[in-house]
Amino acid sequence: MAKSDLSNIPGCVVIGGSAGSLKVILSLVTALDARLPFPVVIVLHRKNDASSLEHLLNDRCPLRVKEAEDKEDLAPGTVYLAPPDYHLLIESDHSLSLDASEKVLWSRPSIDVTFQSAAEAFGHHVLAILLSGANNDGASGLEYIRHHGGQIIVQDPDNAEIPVMPRAALARLRPDLLLPDYAMAAAINHFL
Amino acid sequence: MTLFVTDEEMALLLYDIQDLYGYDFNAYAKASLKRRINRLFALDRFPSFAEFRFRLRTDTAYFGRFIEQITVNVTEMFRDPAFYLALRKEVLPLLATYPFIRVWHAGCSTGEEVYSMAILLREANLLHKSILYATDINPQVVQQAASGVFSMQHMKQYSENYILSGGRHDFSSYYTAGNNKVLFDVSFKKHMVFSTHNLAAESSFNEFQLIVCRNVLIYFEKELQARVFDLFDTSLERLGFLALGSKESLRLSPANAKFRQVSEQKIWRKVI
Numbered sequence: 001m002a003k004s005d006l007s008n009i010p011g012c013v014v015i016g017g018s019a020g021s022l023k024v025i026l027s028l029v030t031a032l033d034a035r036l037p038f039p040v041v042i043v044l045h046r047k048n049d050a051s052s053l054e055h056l057l058n059d060r061c062p063l064r065v066k067e068a069e070d071k072e073d074l075a076p077g078t079v080y081l082a083p084p085d086y087h088l089l090i091e092s093d094h095s096l097s098l099d100a101s102e103k104v105l106w107s108r109p110s111i112d113v114t115f116q117s118a119a120e121a122f123g124h125h126v127l128a129i130l131l132s133g134a135n136n137d138g139a140s141g142l143e144y145i146r147h148h149g150g151q152i153i154v155q156d157p158d159n160a161e162i163p164v165m166p167r168a169a170l171a172r173l174r175p176d177l178l179l180p181d182y183a184m185a186a187a188i189n190h191f192l
Numbered sequence: 193m194t195l196f197v198t199d200e201e202m203a204l205l206l207y208d209i210q211d212l213y214g215y216d217f218n219a220y221a222k223a224s225l226k227r228r229i230n231r232l233f234a235l236d237r238f239p240s241f242a243e244f245r246f247r248l249r250t251d252t253a254y255f256g257r258f259i260e261q262i263t264v265n266v267t268e269m270f271r272d273p274a275f276y277l278a279l280r281k282e283v284l285p286l287l288a289t290y291p292f293i294r295v296w297h298a299g300c301s302t303g304e305e306v307y308s309m310a311i312l313l314r315e316a317n318l319l320h321k322s323i324l325y326a327t328d329i330n331p332q333v334v335q336q337a338a339s340g341v342f343s344m345q346h347m348k349q350y351s352e353n354y355i356l357s358g359g360r361h362d363f364s365s366y367y368t369a370g371n372n373k374v375l376f377d378v379s380f381k382k383h384m385v386f387s388t389h390n391l392a393a394e395s396s397f398n399e400f401q402l403i404v405c406r407n408v409l410i411y412f413e414k415e416l417q418a419r420v421f422d423l424f425d426t427s428l429e430r431l432g433f434l435a436l437g438s439k440e441s442l443r444l445s446p447a448n449a450k451f452r453q454v455s456e457q458k459i460w461r462k463v464i
């Protein structure tokens with residue numbers, strides 16, 4: 001059961017991206033409001049490149065960006081990155097768990113896994129954003145979010161560097177918003 | 193949408209399992225445990241939760257399958273080569289000064305980690321005075337680990353890992369190949385003891401110079417993690433080493449005060 005009313009976290013933004021989404025994420029974090037009252041969790045398919053992505057994002061983002069650690073509590077105004085090669089799950093007490101189990105749709109971290117756990121932990125207080133990518137990870141996770149009443153934004157395929165992932169999601173559901181990359185940050189800043 | 197086991201149903205299931213089989217999964221991290229349970233539920237095509245529960249309550253063999261499927265047994269030889277390089281350079285030289293070396297692999301899965309360690313010890317000329325105790329909650333993986341037989345399929349990758357870990361020999365000299373399988377040098381087995389052991393319920397069974405528990409604790413809640421760290425504390429000699437997985441840490445647990453991290457890798461030393 002979602003315990004959102006028991007913690008000081010009013011909701012959560014989860015972002016899933018794959019091939020062609022790094023550029024979007026880099027510009028998106030630059031424009032985030034420094035006083036966001038909720039956490040932002042990013043799942044990006046990537047190579048095991050140690051912590052360079054964390055530094056890259058931290059240099060641009062007015063919020064603190066960190067790689068998610070096992071069993072740490074989510075904090076408002078913080079951006080968490082799923083570490084390479086682990087699934088990242090949100091627990092109902094709003095802490096984070098890592099999981100090195102089998103890949104899901106050839107992906108670890110899996111966007112579906114994180115989206116699903118976000119839906120269970122935060123119920124309808126979730127905003128899920130699916131970006132550019134070359135596979136169909138994220139689509140079933142978005143269905144979960146929808147099922148629990150959360151909000152859904154998909155990157156407009158015409159605007160995505162690789163439209164396969166947004167298209168796979170659009171084939172399964174109609175998002176609340178279909179947005180180009182430059183409009184993503186504003187949508188996050190206005191969530192809640 | 194697929195049928196899914198709810199939180200309340202999962203709580204029922206965990207209660208049954210504890211009641212009937214004595215295994216306590218209540219202190220496992222719920223989000224990933226729930227994923228595993230839902231995965232099994234879908235895999236075995238149960239038409240309803242009631243049937244899933246009934247099967248688990250009444251069929252002991254099926255409970256065996258439950259344990260096998262609920263635990264995450266993914267592993268590899270020389271997983272995270274930099275960790276093994278650190279063992280070679282920073283830990284083994286210190287262990288070399290002991291007359292006898294006892295290592296505990298807690299959560300050894302199918303044994304890849306244990307064989308990796310045995311190779312390190314042999315190359316450091318320490319295996320002759322070492323015993324590796326390898327334990328896991330899942331009896332099936334323990335049995336597989338004890339066989340010393342591994343799939344041929346991964347050997348190329350393991351050999352690359354081995355070289356990255358500082359290995360200088362021909363990796364294939366450690367096994368004989370046949371039939372898509374390889375059998376590791378049987379002389380390794382003389383230095384290994386395999387057994388089931390449940391970290392969530394059982395106590396210490398020896399005193400060790402090195403405990404390796406990698407990629408097991410992420411599946412536990414913080415409280416159970418803390419209990420297991422206490423168990424490791426009691427099971428380690430003073431100045432003994434504790435090695436964790438690359439995303440695990442003692443930092444958030446009370447036992448932290450008794451340990452000092454001694455490497456860039458996740459290796460701690462008991463200082464009190």
Ligand SMILES: C[S@@+](CC[C@H](N)C(=O)[O-])C[C@H]1O[C@@H](n2cnc3c(N)ncnc32)[C@H](O)[C@@H]1O
Pocket residue numbers: 100263264265266267268271298299300301302305327328329330333389390391392393405406407408411437
């Ligand atoms: C992902 S594997 C890790 C294997 C190896 N240590 C590695 O890092 O590659 C996790 C293992 O922990 C075992 N495990 C889970 N719960 C346990 C418990 N309560 N007691 C002992 N082992 C447990 C599982 O059965 C599984 O084999």
